[in-house]
Amino acid sequence: MKSDSEIERDVRDELKWDPDLDASDIAVSVKDGVVTLAGFTHSYADRLEAESAAKRVAGVKAVANDIEVRLPSIDQRPDPDIARDAVAALKQELPISHKKIKAVVKDGWITLEGAVEWQYQKTAAEHAVRKIKGVKGVTNVITVKPNLEPTEIKRKIMDAFKRNAEVDADHISVEANGGEVVLKGTVRSWIEREEAERVAWSAPGVTRVDDRIVVSPY
Numbered sequence: 001m002k003s004d005s006e007i008e009r010d011v012r013d014e015l016k017w018d019p020d021l022d023a024s025d026i027a028v029s030v031k032d033g034v035v036t037l038a039g040f041t042h043s044y045a046d047r048l049e050a051e052s053a054a055k056r057v058a059g060v061k062a063v064a065n066d067i068e069v070r071l072p073s074i075d076q077r078p079d080p081d082i083a084r085d086a087v088a089a090l091k092q093e094l095p096i097s098h099k100k101i102k103a104v105v106k107d108g109w110i111t112l113e114g115a116v117e118w119q120y121q122k123t124a125a126e127h128a129v130r131k132i133k134g135v136k137g138v139t140n141v142i143t144v145k146p147n148l149e150p151t152e153i154k155r156k157i158m159d160a161f162k163r164n165a166e167v168d169a170d171h172i173s174v175e176a177n178g179g180e181v182v183l184k185g186t187v188r189s190w191i192e193r194e195e196a197e198r199v200a201w202s203a204p205g206v207t208r209v210d211d212r213i214v215v216s217p218y
Contacts, residue, residue: 002059004030011035011060014053021049026067028054033061033215040068043075044135055190061215069136071108077134079105085132086110093128097121101142103129108136115143119201148205150176156203157181166195172213174200179207186214 002010008030015023026039035054041047051065086103094101101114110129116122122142130138148156154176161169172185181200187193197211 002033004032007033007035007057007059010057011054014057015050018049018053021046021053023050023053026050033059034064035060035062036064036066038066040070042070042072044069044137045131047137048130055194058189060190071134071136075133076108079108082108082110082132082134086129089128089132090125093124094121098125101125108134109139110135110137111139112142115145117145118204119144119206123201144179144205144207148203150178153179153181153203153205157200157206160199160202161196164195164199166192167199168192172196179205180210181206181208182210182212184212186216188215190215 008028011028011030015021015026015028022042026037026041029036029038035057037050037054041050047065047067047069050067051063054060054063083103083105086105090098090101090103097116100116101112104111104113110132112125112129116125122140122144125142126138126140129135154174157174157176158169161167161172168187171187172183175182175184181203183196183200187196193211193213193215196213197209200206200209200211
């Protein structure tokens, strides 16, 4: 098992290795396998990319992203301009369901509101607005309406796990209560844990995923 110092070294190397990320102002610390990212980036996309890079490193149990977004003056824009671009991006990404989503912008921060039927619509809405020029952050409070019985949700998730080459279904259990899903078990890496959570969120009617999966090579 890796020590905290080894994980910290690997995270720093991964940040430097990523060609899409300027990590010169990002600080890394690790305690008990939990990585904390601090400092600042020049875009919201870079902040997210730094978090993704840290999660790719073997031995990482969790990531606390405390990076601040400091936009260069040339990238700063009025909230109404960002809001108009957000509406256009949502319409392009979700041509059928975009009318169910509202984007509220304050000081460059976008809050997504509304209700949709599928988790992928909620996720797609957030991805659509992340890279808009001038965005400092995104809060996604879109709700997902459940439309399946819990037993059916559980069955669909377990079937999806068994089809997925990146997830060891034998080491994960699923509990469903309404649209809320609890994942338990052990996986070999943070990436596998994220993939299991992604699969669970992809099931129709899922409104919440409580991911209690432990990362521990076996």
